Amino acid sequence: xxxxxxxxxREILRNLKEQNIFIIxxxxxxxxxxxxxxxxxxxxxxxxxRAGKTIAGWTVLSSxxxxxxxxxxxxxxxxxxxxxxxxxxxxxxxxAAISRFADIVYPxxxxxxLGGFSSDEIMEEQCNMCGECTVWMYGGICPIAxxxxxxxxxxxxxxxxxxxxxxxxPCAWDAIYEKLKKLGKLEYLEIIHEPRNHAxxxxxx
Amino acid sequence: MGFSEKIRSGKFVITAEIxxxxxxxxxxxxxxxxFIKDVVDAVNITDNQRAVxxxxxxxxxxxxxxxxxxxxxxLTCRDRNRLALQSELLGACALGINNILVMxxxxxxxxxHEGAKPVYDMDSVQLLGLIQKLNRxxxxxGNRLESRTDLCAGAVxxxxxxxxxxxxxxxxxxxGARFIQTQAVFDAGSFSMFVAExxxxxxxxxxxxxxxxxxxxxxxxxxLNKNIAGIKIPEDIIHKMQTARNPKVAGMEIxxxxxxxxxxxxxxxxxxxxxxxxxxxxxxxxxxxx
Ligand code: SF4
Ligand code: SF4
Numbered sequence: 001x002x003x004x005x006x007x008x009x010r011e012i013l014r015n016l017k018e019q020n021i022f023i024i025x026x027x028x029x030x031x032x033x034x035x036x037x038x039x040x041x042x043x044x045x046x047x048x049x050r051a052g053k054t055i056a057g058w059t060v061l062s063s064x065x066x067x068x069x070x071x072x073x074x075x076x077x078x079x080x081x082x083x084x085x086x087x088x089x090x091x092x093x094x095x096a097a098i099s100r101f102a103d104i105v106y107p108x109x110x111x112x113x114l115g116g117f118s119s120d121e122i123m124e125e126q127c128n129m130c131g132e133c134t135v136w137m138y139g140g141i142c143p144i145a146x147x148x149x150x151x152x153x154x155x156x157x158x159x160x161x162x163x164x165x166x167x168x169x170p171c172a173w174d175a176i177y178e179k180l181k182k183l184g185k186l187e188y189l190e191i192i193h194e195p196r197n198h199a200x201x202x203x204x205x
Numbered sequence: 206m207g208f209s210e211k212i213r214s215g216k217f218v219i220t221a222e223i224x225x226x227x228x229x230x231x232x233x234x235x236x237x238x239x240f241i242k243d244v245v246d247a248v249n250i251t252d253n254q255r256a257v258x259x260x261x262x263x264x265x266x267x268x269x270x271x272x273x274x275x276x277x278x279x280l281t282c283r284d285r286n287r288l289a290l291q292s293e294l295l296g297a298c299a300l301g302i303n304n305i306l307v308m309x310x311x312x313x314x315x316x317x318h319e320g321a322k323p324v325y326d327m328d329s330v331q332l333l334g335l336i337q338k339l340n341r342x343x344x345x346x347g348n349r350l351e352s353r354t355d356l357c358a359g360a361v362x363x364x365x366x367x368x369x370x371x372x373x374x375x376x377x378x379x380x381g382a383r384f385i386q387t388q389a390v391f392d393a394g395s396f397s398m399f400v401a402e403x404x405x406x407x408x409x410x411x412x413x414x415x416x417x418x419x420x421x422x423x424x425x426x427x428x429l430n431k432n433i434a435g436i437k438i439p440e441d442i443i444h445k446m447q448t449a450r451n452p453k454v455a456g457m458e459i460x461x462x463x464x465x466x467x468x469x470x471x472x473x474x475x476x477x478x479x480x481x482x483x484x485x486x487x488x489x490x491x492x493x494x495x
Contacts, residue, residue: 149283149325150325151309152328152331153329153330153331153373154370154372154376155369155373156309157309157363157373157388157434157435158311159434160432160434165312166312166314166315174369189369189372190372190375192330192379195345198326
């Protein structure tokens with residue numbers, strides 16, 4: 001699941017110069033996180049109307065990041081053609097997918113990280129999508145994503161009372177250590193890891 | 206005898222830390238260095254310490270080198286990717302700066318450029334491995350260098366004897382750390398435990414350099430305790446600072462006392478006064494090592 005949060009309303013309004021707006025929500029992650037499902041879309045509609053905008057219409061796509069056919073979206077939502085701009089309440093990938101078909105598209109959310117949802121708990125920053133998953137060596141806790149410095153060979157020594165030197169979050173390396181200890185796999189910690197090969201994750205391929 | 210030969214032959218070394226200027230004028234830095242000119246074996250030059258932007262340590266080392274100082278250049282993984290790290294190391298070597306102290310570096314969010322991109326393309330273990338490669342005449346990718354480096358690389362450690370910290374330290378040693386500089390020591394007992402632990406993993410105690418911070422006040426002691434990882438100032442020292450008629454002198458006496466106690470347990474000491482080196486010589490004299 002992609003973790004995103006809503007932009008501040010006044011920031012959205014600052015960018016949105018157009019008058020007649022169509023709002024698109026997303027039925028997957030954004031709905032789950034309560035940042036782009038139907039209730040939030042309706043809330044946005046209300047807010048924009050109050051700010052003097054006209055709302056051409058709204059919809060919640062089943063998933064904004066995978067649109068099988070734009071034609072179908074248009075036939076179900078003809079008001080899109082009449083609008084001046086689309087406001088998309090999904091992660092950045094949803095915005096990108098829709099931008100391939102539509103002209104003026106604004107994101108209403110800020111996309112933060114690749115996370116998950118497990119027993120009612122939102123898990124942020126679980127994976128950095130590095131292109132070569134080695135998370136088994138770390139007991140399933142990814143230091144690339146969860147250590148503030150992405151250190152692969154052990155902790156930086158900056159943690160104070162178990163808290164990361166960056167902020168209040170616990171040091172990821174303590175969790176890795178505890179997990180490997182529990183699994184009886186502390187020998188994994190002795191592996192000397194080479195620097196990552198970032199070519200595995202080329203931008204703009 | 207230079208710093209690296211002393212380390213190699215197990216002779217006691219004295220080093221001290223100086224920050225490059227936050228600006229272009231090197232006068233204060235040179236003045237600070239002049240206090241310790243004939244007292245220390247080498248001057249450590251910090252690298253954007255605590256993620257606060259300052260002049261490049263390479264340039265500061267070069268300027269101090271021209272004035273006859275031997276330097277140890279700090280090199281953090283925070284600000285440079287693997288290309289920049291290697292360029293810096295080749296440049297350092299060409300300028301005769303051969304002592305390098307490697308560390309991950311405090312996170313940028315801790316310093317004065319909060320929004321800076323944290324690089325950490327390598328960690329300290331990997332950077333030590335890279336330096337070994339450069340010394341053998343190859344770059345990170347395995348290309349042959351036109352001429353090899355002759356770098357003496359060291360690493361830092363907190364005096365933690367927990368398993369995880371020791372595993373990481375072991376990796377640093379495996380990857381060629383020739384000396385280990387510790388965080389400031391305030392308790393000789395826990396220092397000796399640390400030394401015993403790392404002797405057990407096969408590192409000669411003569412290559413351990415103990416960090417010393419002369420305290421200035423009770424307040425600064427409490428601040429260090431609370432905010433700097435790896436520093437643990439025992440209550441009796443804090444009490445001494447609290448009740449001292451002259452806290453500055455008390456801080457110097459405590460530092461000198463610690464140096465005397467640590468002297469036979471390690472291969473050297475490293476003084477980190479926060480600010481200047483006015484009193485460094487006096488502390489070393491009080492401790493009877495110069
Ligand atoms: S190693 Fe970490 S960042 Fe890379 S794919 Fe696996 S979980 Fe994601
Ligand atoms: S304190 Fe722990 S999580 Fe934070 S940067 Fe250091 S090793 Fe990583």
